[in-house]
Amino acid sequence: MSLLELRNVQAYYGTILALKGITLDVDQGEIVTLIGSNGAGKSTTLKSICGQVKTMGEIQYSGKEIAMQSPHLTALDGIAHVPEGRRIFPRLTVKENLEMGGFSVKSKKMVKERMEEAFTYFPRLKERVNQAGGTMSGGEQQMLAIARALMMKPRLLLLDEPSMGLAPVIVTQIFDIIQELNNRGMTILLVEQNAYQALHIAHRGYVLQTGEIVREGSATELLADAQIKEAYLA
Numbered sequence: 468m469s470l471l472e473l474r475n476v477q478a479y480y481g482t483i484l485a486l487k488g489i490t491l492d493v494d495q496g497e498i499v500t501l502i503g504s505n506g507a508g509k510s511t512t513l514k515s516i517c518g519q520v521k522t523m524g525e526i527q528y529s530g531k532e533i534a535m536q537s538p539h540l541t542a543l544d545g546i547a548h549v550p551e552g553r554r555i556f557p558r559l560t561v562k563e564n565l566e567m568g569g570f571s572v573k574s575k576k577m578v579k580e581r582m583e584e585a586f587t588y589f590p591r592l593k594e595r596v597n598q599a600g601g602t603m604s605g606g607e608q609q610m611l612a613i614a615r616a617l618m619m620k621p622r623l624l625l626l627d628e629p630s631m632g633l634a635p636v637i638v639t640q641i642f643d644i645i646q647e648l649n650n651r652g653m654t655i656l657l658v659e660q661n662a663y664q665a666l667h668i669a670h671r672g673y674v675l676q677t678g679e680i681v682r683e684g685s686a687t688e689l690l691a692d693a694q695i696k697e698a699y700l701a
């Protein structure tokens with residue numbers, strides 16, 4: 468059984484059908500990437516999993532049906548969503564942002580432990596623990612957004628375009644960290660426009676086009692595919 472299974476998932480914004488029946492799996496321990504152009508439905512797929520849009524079809528997580536479940540409960544079930552555009556709290560410090568991420572953790576000691584664990588991935592955040600989130604660079608804010616998601620010790624991490632708007636050298640750092648998270652056991656569903664780098668760290672990938680999956684395969688297969696190269700890796 469996969470950790471996450473979507474079966475014929477349709478998603479609507481009002482009467483607009485943004486996903487036309489998506490079927491995909493994410494197994495425990497994998498990095499799976501969703502690639503596709505602007506408006507293909509990548510973000511909507513993540514929002515569907517988190518109960519942030521109206522959906523039809525089955526979404527099973529760890530054997531439980533979670534379609535249309537409230538985002539709050541989905542988070543408590545162990546699914547962390549890092550949305551596009553790194554929505555950190557700009558006026559709060561790094562430490563306060565991380566504490567907000569651990570809001571559901573009752574023990575202060577555990578919050579501290581988790582913060583220290585997050586700092587092992589992001590030593591730069593530790594150096595800036597009292598700096599206001601909004602004054603940090605784009606890359607640091609992305610790191611903070613991911614670190615904040617780690618505070619609830621998720622089993623599944625949904626990352627929406629973590630490379631967006633970042634300089635190439637920072638993108639490489641972020642991708643290295645994503646890979647390290649996975650090496651230490653985190654299952655990751657990664658949405659990316661940067662298909663080339665995403666496929667380099669992923670095990671498998673799905674290609675979305677106007678709300679439909681048009682191709683799926685191992686990352687190696689997709690990287691070698693001539694059509695994909697032309698459309699997404701140019």
Ligand SMILES: Nc1ncnc2c1ncn2[C@@H]1O[C@H](COP(=O)(O)OP(=O)(O)OP(=O)(O)O)[C@@H](O)[C@H]1O
Pocket residue numbers: 480483485503504505506507508509510511512660
């Ligand atoms: N709040 C909304 N209201 C109406 N339509 C929406 C809304 N959000 C997204 N859509 C539409 O749903 C479709 C899928 O959008 P989505 O954001 O999932 O694409 P995406 O693949 O993540 O693209 P991008 O990389 O540009 O974010 C698009 O046609 C978009 O216009």
